[in-house]
Amino acid sequence: GENVEQHPSTLSVQEGDSAVIKCTYSDSASNYFPWYKQELGKRPQLIIDIRSNVGEKKDQRIAVTLNKTAKHFSLHITETQPEDSAVYFCAASRARGNKLVFGAGTILRVKS
Amino acid sequence: SAVISQKPSRDICQRGTSLTIQCQVDSQVTMMFWYRQQPGQSLTLIATANQGSEATYESGFVIDKFPISRPNLTFSTLTVSNMSPEDSSIYLCSVVDRVGEKLFFGSGTQLSVL
Numbered sequence: 628g629e630n631v632e633q634h635p636s637t638l639s640v641q642e643g644d645s646a647v648i649k650c651t652y653s654d655s656a657s658n659y660f661p662w663y664k665q666e667l668g669k670r671p672q673l674i675i676d677i678r679s680n681v682g683e684k685k686d687q688r689i690a691v692t693l694n695k696t697a698k699h700f701s702l703h704i705t706e707t708q709p710e711d712s713a714v715y716f717c718a719a720s721r722a723r724g725n726k727l728v729f730g731a732g733t734i735l736r737v738k739s
Numbered sequence: 740s741a742v743i744s745q746k747p748s749r750d751i752c753q754r755g756t757s758l759t760i761q762c763q764v765d766s767q768v769t770m771m772f773w774y775r776q777q778p779g780q781s782l783t784l785i786a787t788a789n790q791g792s793e794a795t796y797e798s799g800f801v802i803d804k805f806p807i808s809r810p811n812l813t814f815s816t817l818t819v820s821n822m823s824p825e826d827s828s829i830y831l832c833s834v835v836d837r838v839g840e841k842l843f844f845g846s847g848t849q850l851s852v853l
Contacts, residue, residue, distance in 0.1 A: 628798075661842065670831065670844040671782065716781060724770055724840040729782045 629654040631719050633730030640707050642739045650717035650730050651699040657719040660693060661727070665714045666707045675702070707737045740764050740836050745845035752822055752852050759818045760848045762832035767812035770835035773805070777828045778849075785830075788815040822852045 640646050652660075657735040677684045677691045677700065684691050688707075693700040704711055714734050718725035718727040742765040752758050762771070771788040786807055786837050788792040794807035809815040832845040 658817070670846050673841055673843065676841065718837060722841075724835040726784055726787060727782075727842055731781045 629647040629657060629719055629728040631717060631728050631730040633717050633733060635733060636731065637734045637736070639736045640739060642707060642709060642737055646702075646704045646707050646708055646711070646735055646737075648702045648715055648717070648733045648735070649699060650701070650719075651697075652728075653698070654719070655698065658720050659720045659722055659725070660691070661718050662691060662702050663690075663716045663729075665716065665732075666719065667713075671716060686729070704735075707735075709737050709739050711735060712737045740841075740843050741768060741830060741834055743834055743843060744846035745832055745848055747789040747848055748846060749849040750851070752850065754823050754852055756822055757818055757820045757852060758822065759816050760830055760832075762815045762817070762845055763836050764813045768837060768839070769812070771815050771849060772833045772842075773807060773817045774831045774833060774844075775828045776831060782831070785817070788817075788829075788832075819850065822850075824852045826850065827852045 633650045658679035662674050663671035664674045665671040675686050675689050675691050677693050679695050688705050690703045714732045716732050717730040720727045744794045746764045747760050774782045776782050784797045786796040788794050788807050788809040790809045806818045814821040829847045829849050833842050833848045
């Protein structure tokens with residue numbers, strides 16, 4: 628089955644700097660890659676997603692890139708703010724609407 | 740996106756007992772899943788709740804321990820049976836929004852087993 632690895636497990640950045648979180652997946656049939664943000668005590672929230680026919684997608688300060696050949700995808704957050712501090716999870720599935728396999732998560736701390 | 744209500748939001752239970760968690764969605768959805776999030780960990784899929792038929796369980800999860808019902812397209816329950824402290828986790832129902840085919844989560848049930 629699918630296996631998703633996520634790095635780093637923790638990431639500390641200064642406010643205003645960029646943050647990058649990377650994931651690799653094992654199932655070459657996976658073609659949908661969402662990212663979730665989970666604040667302490669709250670449910671995971673979908674922040675951005677990408678399909679395999681697209682190499683990059685942006686939404687304001689966040690972007691996701693996908694390298695299907697290498698089977699890895701990354702989350703980029705620019706101009707980080709303290710409210711970006713949370714746990715971020717990447718995930719993969721064979722199709723939108725199908726079950727997701729999640730990475731282990733990255734704790735992002737933005738220091739002001 | 741769909742509004743997903745889950746209850747109870749938290750509970751403290753004695754070992755050996757069972758707890759049923761309810762998940763109610765404000766619109767009909769095709770796909771509904773149950774996930775577990777152990778303390779400080781990632782999200783692990785327990786099963787896919789199938790409307791009108793038996794749930795599809797992932798490796799490591801069995802129906803006797805986690806029976807699931809899904810009587811219609813807006814409601815599902817997950818029961819955690821014969822609980823032990825190792826079952827202490829957050830249990831989350833999730834649904835695929837028909838509009839966007841994206842996965843959204845309920846507010847979760849934080850379970851502590853003593």
